[in-house]
Amino acid sequence: MERVIDPFDQTELLVPPFATSDMTIARAERARRGEIREVRFASEHGHRWPLWDVIEGPLEPYHLGISAELTAKLRRWHDVWIANVSVKSRWESPAVRQVWNEEGRGLALELFEEIWWSADVADVHWDDGLGVYG
Known part of the structure; x- marks a missing residue:
């Protein structure tokens, strides 16, 4: 680089x-x-999007100027999490969880590229590490 x-x-x-x-x-x-704001990329129950400002809290894609294409990808990805993880239980399928984690890493990088001018992205969606882009 x-x-x-x-x-x-x-x-x-x-x-x-x-x-x-x-x-x-x-x-x-x-x-x-x-x-430059810090955006955390993580799914949480009770919020429609996996986007969080460390100071302001939950964000919507329009707050960050995210493209329609990436917004749709984030929606599909977050919906998989909602369908597979409840407040009381965790992933039933390790295979689905692995695919979701891998897709999330790619989406976090896409997000970083789109909002790089105005934000750093902390990828905290996955449970086997932490990635910070910025």
């Missing part, structure tokens, strides 16, 4: 494949001004 030096504080920044060095430096400036 490409790296660039932030001219403000001389820190090394990773340039995502979908961004340029200039965009990455500009985003770092936005972060210094407190303009």
Whole structure:
């Protein structure tokens, strides 16, 4: 992955494949001004979407400007969780759980790419680790 030096504080920044060095430096400036929010990607009972702002709480896709295509994918993915996990029970099918986890990792990366300019994404949907993109 490409790296660039932030001219403000001389820190090394990773340039995502979908961004340029200039965009990455500009985003770092936005972060210094407190303009990058942290979004947690996780399904929870009682909320329609797997999107959470660490300060404001539950989010809807329109709050983040997510595309219609990704919104539909998130809806289908979250619906699988709702259909398979209740408040009192966990996954009955390890195979369905594994596929759901793998799809979730891919969706978290898609989400990060779409909202990168305004947010970091903490992928906490899965129960075997933690991924933070940003």
